[in-house]
Amino acid sequence: MPHAVPPLRPGHHLQLLEGSREFFPALIAAIDAARSEVLLETYIFDFTGSGAEVAYALERAGRRGVLVRLIVDGVGTPELPPFWRDRFEQAPVQWVVYSPLGYFGLLWPGQWRRLHRKLCVVDGAAGFCGGINILDDYHDPNHGPLDSPRLDFSLRVEGPLVQEMRATIVRQWSRIAAVGQLRRAKWSGAFELLRTAAGRTAAPPVPPDAVHANVRAALLLRDNLRRRAVIERAYLRAIGRAHREIFIANAYFVPGGRMRRALVSAARRGVRVCLLLQGRYEYFMQYYASRPVFGALLRAGVEIHEYAPSFLHAKVAVIDGRWATVGSSNLDPLSLLLAREANVVVEDRGFAARLRERLVAAMQHEGQRMDAAAYERRPPLQRAKERLALIVMRALLAIQGKKYL
Template sequence: MAHRIPPLRSGHVLDLLQGSRDYFPALVDAIDAAHGEVWLETYIFDFTGASAEVAWALERAARRGLDVRVVVDGFGTPAVPPEWRLRLLGAGVRWRTFAPTGPLSVLSPSSWRRLHRKLCVVDGETGFCGGVNVLDDLHDPNHGALPAPRFDFAVRVTGPLVQEMRTTMLTLWQRMRTFQDLRHGDLGGALATIRGTRAAREQPPPRPSSLPGARAALVLRDNLRFRGAIERSYRRAIGRAREEIIIANAYFVPGRKMRQALVTAARRGVRVVLLLQGRYEYFMQYYAARPIYGALLRAGVDIHEYSPSFLHAKVAVIDGRWATVGSSNLDPLSLLLAREANLLVDDAAFAAGLRTRLLDAVQHEGHPMLAAHYERRPLRERVFEYIALGVMRLALAVQGKRRYW
């Protein structure tokens, strides 16, 4: 159960959205057309630039009397500007923070389990899933204005999966309410919420759909029922690849099994192309990735680093048909600790659209990492790599995840 990969189901219309430039207008249009409810989960909810348009849309929906719920992560969104908090709460938006942080939170291993998924469901009919936060493409909370748009993707979905997305979000909402009731000593309220959560989770599985449209599945990672499903879905697709694997991933520090799967695929003649972060963002993720490159380069994997702006994508296309778009990085924080959500897709047209955008980025915006250049990298970089990887391994050891390596 902990590693179950859900079956692909037909009947979906999928629209690939690149960055906030595509995602925000589609999201705002859906919210403005809503007639019943808007539920949103995101790691970061920022209010700078174009992201404010999403906040305005949520306020408008709440003032029309809709059920508007927003869940943000306590680390990704530590604070909301006071003026926006007053506007949203005054309009009736129900806003909750997952795992709020304090000054010493980083010292608690349990605080590393974050809500990193990005989901939205409107009226139970239209869903959004991907890696794009409510954050303007040209703004970064830590680095300020960006020289070029952040490279990222989301998907707009209609079809059977939207109800699965809604149930997933309802389960988290009710679970957070349970903990809130317990903190306030309301045992009766907590028990009632638990019963509601169990009922929502134990709905009979949807019947297979024979509707036309793309085949897709929602695959989750949490610390209860779906602890390894996303990683396993990647490894299964990589193991079945016959011609080509293209992966774009922001924080790429895969575990032993994933690394071996990529090496094995390259050695059996599969073209393996990785588009990875080439612009410094966070010390640990940036430098811990570098020691991984050596074995991959020796096996014939093509590695390209994206540097016009921050690479934030978590996507892949395999053999021109299988594709995934979601929130999960290929690093231990995502694969072992955070709550994540990815869409798996089996559809040639959708995969072709994503493949075209990735190869364009590889060819025009990626810098190839050559094996000879990698072997000659400066001692200073190697020291930073050693420190970053050591810190990451220590963090995993504290979490009891030594087997990842």
């Protein structure tokens, strides 16, 4: 029986962090204050620009005797640069690659099941969860320098969820070690479970006006076993209960039938539904496969705003000014059917108001609202690209034994 959406638990302190310009300083401060362990899990670790500052912080922690363990994904980060492999070995910083690509690459069944989570736990006291990779806001590995920063969010968390985050990274490290994928196994205890973080200290302080205290929150972990639908189910429940407004910002938005019907139903019962989506071309399949679903949404009165200044990588939502989520999961089949994802769900008016304010500003000042009439007049070549993208996406899912209707 698949897991139900976990209940929200009180007693959390949350700080919303926008982009690497806010996330990296908070992360580095926590790493520099670490006394026993730093556990970091990310899809992409890119050492360009400010990404290198995070790497240096990990190195500093390792050199002062902190247990530092890093998990990266085999597609997002297939290898570490030789310079950093040497520095991590000397520190030491232990690192592993989740599911490295073999000879057939992504054509091999199962290789689309990626580790897309972005989690970090420091001394068991402070945790981070969101959508931001270790990647400079002004750099894209495929497109080069960016004129404006990409839009994405993360959370700094204190409270009961931190131990859940830590246990998640512990399990993942142990599974990788068990199948012999450990890349740096020379240190004692490398194939053992991570030791309990003895001698934990309080997390480093953050500005009090940026912290939302005593917040109810839950950690949603999507995997390919019992938690296959937990993130989608949480979205559907919140959308179904919405009375006033739904704001969703999502990078790769290719919703399945249940999600489309839920959004259309909400709009038709008078709920204001606003989507902030990727407006710049990044990847062929994700960009064009999303377009065919816009028609039904626009006809139902859903507002679609395309983010224009840079790439949109946010995976967040705010509903009725109370329910919110920040995490790594897109609303597309790669996230909802295949990848390991992590989202935090929050019920708190203060936190929701802060996130809503940023999304509204992005829609009003950084987005371009889609015109329903112009959408219907899009040229035949664009429609052909959309059909091709959907065919490719469905074929790739079929290889994985999945359907997404």
